[in-house]
Amino acid sequence: MNYRNLFDKLAIKILFDEPMSKHTTFAIGGIADVFAVPSAENELLQLSNVAKQYNLPIVFLGNGSNVLVNDKGIRGLVVSMKGLEEIVVRNTTITAGAGVLLGKIANVAADNELTGLEFAAGIPGTVGGAVYMNAGAYDGQIGDIIKSVRVLQENGKIVTVTLDNLKFGYRHSILQDKKEIVVSASFDLKKDNRDNIKQKMLDFQQRRRDRQPLNYSSAGSIFKRPVGYYAAALIDECGLKGLTVGKAMVSDKHAGFIVNTGGATANDVLILIKQIQDIVFEKKGVRLETEIVVLGGKE
Numbered sequence: 001m002n003y004r005n006l007f008d009k010l011a012i013k014i015l016f017d018e019p020m021s022k023h024t025t026f027a028i029g030g031i032a033d034v035f036a037v038p039s040a041e042n043e044l045l046q047l048s049n050v051a052k053q054y055n056l057p058i059v060f061l062g063n064g065s066n067v068l069v070n071d072k073g074i075r076g077l078v079v080s081m082k083g084l085e086e087i088v089v090r091n092t093t094i095t096a097g098a099g100v101l102l103g104k105i106a107n108v109a110a111d112n113e114l115t116g117l118e119f120a121a122g123i124p125g126t127v128g129g130a131v132y133m134n135a136g137a138y139d140g141q142i143g144d145i146i147k148s149v150r151v152l153q154e155n156g157k158i159v160t161v162t163l164d165n166l167k168f169g170y171r172h173s174i175l176q177d178k179k180e181i182v183v184s185a186s187f188d189l190k191k192d193n194r195d196n197i198k199q200k201m202l203d204f205q206q207r208r209r210d211r212q213p214l215n216y217s218s219a220g221s222i223f224k225r226p227v228g229y230y231a232a233a234l235i236d237e238c239g240l241k242g243l244t245v246g247k248a249m250v251s252d253k254h255a256g257f258i259v260n261t262g263g264a265t266a267n268d269v270l271i272l273i274k275q276i277q278d279i280v281f282e283k284k285g286v287r288l289e290t291e292i293v294v295l296g297g298k299e
């Protein structure tokens with residue numbers, strides 16, 4: 001299909017045949033047929049309408065920090081939400097567009113003497129991806145501080161959903177089941193002293209630098225935490241640090257991370273994931289489930 005004609009009339013940033021390795025923290029992934037970056041809600045709606053009208057598959061992407069894009073790439077339309085970057089602070093509530101990076105919103109909160117987002121400062125995702133995944137670290141998770149979320153529903157309508165209806169669980173929100181897209185989110189924070197907040201953020205970030213292989217491309221923890229265990233500890237106890245397939249390797253700093261040592265393919269990562277799952281199950285009797293989302297891959 002000649003996709004170019006479908007998007008001719010839209011005044012939206014659109015790229016064709018875009019390598020997804022440029023848009024994922026793993027630096028892995030084949031080509032997306034169409035890659036669009038809307039900068040406002042109405043542009044998002046226009047894209048969703050074109051996709052509906054021409055029956056184009058559509059995938060939404062934040063900062064690409066929790067995804068593995070297949071080597072065959074993504075057919076149809078990828079919508080990067082990173083252009084939705086408005087931030088509004090009102091009393092103790094911050095409302096941010098889906099594309100705002102967590103580091104940015106955590107700093108805005110600190111500058112406004114608002115506590116609650118410190119845990120998120122070092123997570124390299126967007127507000128939208130973090131709400132969708134209920135991202136969390138140390139003493140917090142997104143679901144604990146959400147007031148409401150504006151979502152784009154499958155029927156093309158944008159509505160506000162309040163906390164009670166989002167059904168947050170461990171790395172889970174109802175948006176995953178309903179296939180709803182975060183357009184913006186409002187966070188309910190509390191007043192505190194700016195220096196305390198900044199110090200807490202710095203401490204968390206130092207802990208990350210000490211424990212995580214941040215000098216390599218990765219998608220963070222590959223596996224969810226199994227009930228009663230830590231995935232990284234299980235993998236380490238099985239002696240799998242340094243296990244390599246092609247250019248994908250189990251980090252020797254943090255066994256929960258698979259790192260791209262340079263030019264890894266999605267296939268390398270998928271084979272390595274399967275090897276880790278099989279060995280951990282054989283030796284420990286625990287089935288590791290992936291936390292990362294695999295996108296694309298069909299012809």
Ligand SMILES: Cc1cc2nc3c(=O)[nH]c(=O)nc-3n(C[C@H](O)[C@H](O)[C@H](O)COP(=O)(O)OP(=O)(O)OC[C@H]3O[C@@H](n4cnc5c(N)ncnc54)[C@H](O)[C@@H]3O)c2cc1C
Pocket residue numbers: 025059060061062063064065066067081098122123124125126127128129130131132133134135136137175180181182183212214218219220221293
């Ligand atoms: C070094 C490193 C450290 C990390 N540490 C942590 C951590 O401590 N805790 C943690 O929870 N995670 C961590 N992660 C994983 C990741 O950063 C989080 O899951 C983050 O919330 C993902 O956000 P994103 O914008 O990058 O989402 P993406 O990776 O772009 O997308 C993830 C999923 O969310 C969907 N999505 C994206 N945007 C939207 C939207 N607006 N509406 C609906 N769906 C959307 C995508 O379709 C995809 O299914 C880490 C990753 C890295 C690389």
